Amino acid sequence: MSVSDWQTPMPRVAVIGAGISGLITARTLCDLGFDVTVFEKSRGLGGRTATRRVDPGLSFDHGAQYFTARDPHFVRQVMAWTEQKIVADWTGRIVTIDGTDVRLKTDQPHRYVGVPGMKAIAHHLGADLNVRLETRIVRLQRVGNGWQVTDAAGRCDGPFSHVLVSLPAPQAAELLGDHALAAEVRAIPMTPCWAVLAAFDGRVEVPWDGAFVHGSPLVWVARNSSKPGRDYSRDCWVLHASPEWSSAHQDVERDTVKATLLSAFTHITALAALNPIHLDVHRWLFSATPLSVDRLVLFDDDVGLVVCGDWLAGGRVEGAFLSGVAAADCLLRQVSISANKQLPT
Ligand SMILES: Cc1cc2nc3c(=O)[nH]c(=O)nc-3n(C[C@H](O)[C@H](O)[C@H](O)COP(=O)(O)OP(=O)(O)OC[C@H]3O[C@@H](n4cnc5c(N)ncnc54)[C@H](O)[C@@H]3O)c2cc1C
Incomplete structure (x- = not known):
């Protein structure tokens, strides 16, 4: 069964960041029928799991080794x-x-x-996803029951029922602004x-x-x-x-x-x-990060906000994967809670 079989509108999810953690979540939700848009500030997918190709003979995995x-x-x-x-x-x-x-x-x-x-993993995960490259999100804003996202050029998109922030901790903290989750994220040095x-x-x-x-x-x-x-x-x-x-x-x-x-x-x-x-x-x-957080995800069910990233799961590619999987589970749980609330009693 896909989410579109449910009796509720198809959830629209904004994923901020196209590193391994965000792409795992986006891939999982998209395969289940969610309407997912990924926003990525750079020109390509993968984040710190990166490969720089200079010419056909020269390529370097300059992030994760x-x-x-x-x-x-x-x-x-x-x-x-x-x-x-x-x-x-x-x-x-x-x-x-x-x-x-x-x-x-x-x-x-x-x-x-x-x-x-190393980038091949991100290309595989991101194939056919709706990704907006070179789009740095600078603001998340609650509008009615949903979210609006604004990029550095002032363009707005939304409403989204859920937002996933999958960025390195300092960048996530900046985007979370004055949301209660920001304090915990801000305490993580990288x-x-x-x-x-x-x-x-x-x-x-x-x-x-x-x-x-x-x-x-x-x-x-x-x-x-x-x-x-x-x-x-x-x-x-x-x-x-x-x-x-x-x-x-x-x-x-x-x-x-x-x-x-x-x-x-x-x-x-x-x-x-x-x-x-x-x-x-x-x-x-x-x-x-030198710290160990070991929480996998941070979330606020009331507003449909989830935070993931390697720094929540011991760092590294494996941590990014595990945090991304946990974020997808968390978003699915949030969607089924709100669907249950809408069922006639
Ligand atoms: C030098 C180095 C060496 C490493 N070596 C290893 C290793 O050998 N083995 C290993 O397992 N791991 C290694 N890692 C760690 C591994 O790369 C990370 O754990 C993993 O790639 C993190 O994935 P992520 O999705 O959590 O975050 P990221 O890959 O950081 O993804 C976040 C994405 O968000 C984007 N972004 C940031 N701000 C915004 C915004 N405002 N709007 C839109 N997009 C935004 C970024 O451009 C990025 O693409 C290394 C990392 C580095 C930097």
Whole structure:
């Protein structure tokens, strides 16, 4: 049975944010017959599960690097994505580096990546959804029994019976304004992350493909071109600065960030100077939270408002998925409560 079989008007839902959490909710509700509109401020889907393609030979997963699956529900989903060839195992050699000490990681969980880039998961989830790209929502307003959303260009849309806010906590808090949920969301800090995207003509000759780094401005480096389904003609690397270094250098010139992180990379490889053929940088303002919230979703049943995002579920792609699933459940429950209220007694 789909929602359109119910004796109530089809619920209209606004989803703010097209990262993994928002897309999971939108996909679930759309498949059940809801009228869903997704609003996304950037030019593409996926949020922090991102891939930047510079030209056919150069692509970089500059946000999420890979993901793991522990929750049985997520494990089942990942198995399905694997069969559909949307994700694949990444069997790269992962080490830890501390000064000159390089050790193979002893715990080697199953690492999955989107194919041909991390973004593939979002493209799969978002296929045929009604998504308004380059639309930054700046205001949510209660109008009668519904919601109106307003974007940065002053355009309004609505009424929606329900709104899902699926954004990093600081951005969600800003949008929630003076709603009671905002205080809790505002208390969640998120740290920045500088990411450098570097490509080399020849192979960077180190016997590993990814490294957790200690005692350096860097915290993680990965040979993007060692992941399955990538173009292997160039050696593409992603270098992530630590939360501490990124916070302390948040407003530093981009050229300085590139030079410092490339030099830190050269240092940990113990190679002579590395000469990239492509060098770029991206700043993630809200990368991750050091706090654990473990609530999955926040909601206000009275007004049909739900908040989700990775930061509510332990961070990471798996957390975004679980929070998005919980948000869809929450919205379904809200819809059935209001449908019951309208039944004749
Ligand atoms: C550098 C980095 C490395 C990471 N590494 C890993 C990893 O290795 N493994 C792992 O599992 N996870 C990793 N993560 C975390 C993972 O990327 C996130 O957990 C996940 O992508 C979060 O999904 P989300 O839907 O909760 O939020 P997001 O992906 O942040 O989605 C929110 C969306 O909302 C949009 N938006 C924001 N404001 C507005 C607005 N006002 N109006 C409309 N749209 C708006 C944004 O553009 C974005 O698309 C990493 C993240 C970063 C940044």
